[in-house]
Amino acid sequence: MMMPLLFNLNDKTALVIGGGQVAARKISALLGNGAGVVCISPEFSERIREMKNERLNLVQGYYERKWLKEIDLAVAATDCRELNRQIKADCASEKIWCNRADDPDDSDFIFPSVIRRGDLTVSVCTEGASPFLTKSIVADLSKQYDESYAERTELLRVLRKHILAGDETRKEKAEKLEAFSRCSLAALREKCKEIRNPVAKDKRTQEELEKNR
CATH class of the missing domain: 3.40.50.720 (NAD(P)-binding Rossmann-like Domain)
Known part of the structure; x- marks a missing residue:
């Protein structure tokens, strides 16, 4: 093995x-x-x-x-x-x-046979036991982890760098990173947009406060 x-x-x-x-x-x-x-x-x-x-x-x-x-x-x-x-x-x-x-x-x-989606790498190997089984598993995984995962991993990398540079505790950072890993692609895009444009984020927050008064 x-x-x-x-x-x-x-x-x-x-x-x-x-x-x-x-x-x-x-x-x-x-x-x-x-x-x-x-x-x-x-x-x-x-x-x-x-x-x-x-x-x-x-x-x-x-x-x-x-x-x-x-x-x-x-x-x-x-x-x-x-x-x-x-x-x-x-x-x-x-x-x-x-x-x-x-x-x-x-x-x-x-x-091994490899599936690459940006920073995501999935390798499959049966160590020579059955190349046909390897090929079948790769085909299934390629459908499950489509090209959208290239963007997903790129966004998660940006968010991870931002969170780790913050002042929160290690536990709080871990909780946030775990939550981001379960987010939809659209939600990840929005989170990264807020990081890259904090002024727009603050403006939206102020507008929301005004509406709730």
């Missing part, structure tokens, strides 16, 4: 050995999360070539242990199980985390 973690890959370098469709998926995930990637293979798929940019270095050739120098993590994604096994062993001796695309059980980490 693996423990789910979130890593900051900015300024990290990943080595991907392999040039096929599996390697392409791993490269896409790594680039999408801020890592720089060195990909080594005798040949590269068209998809990998299309991804070529300043953070993806394509090296046409065969794997050698020397490529593990100054690497933060590695992915063995060749079509040869024996080579993938050797890459994993080399990484272990160099204390580099390695993913074997052909053997999750012999991997230090794996790539």
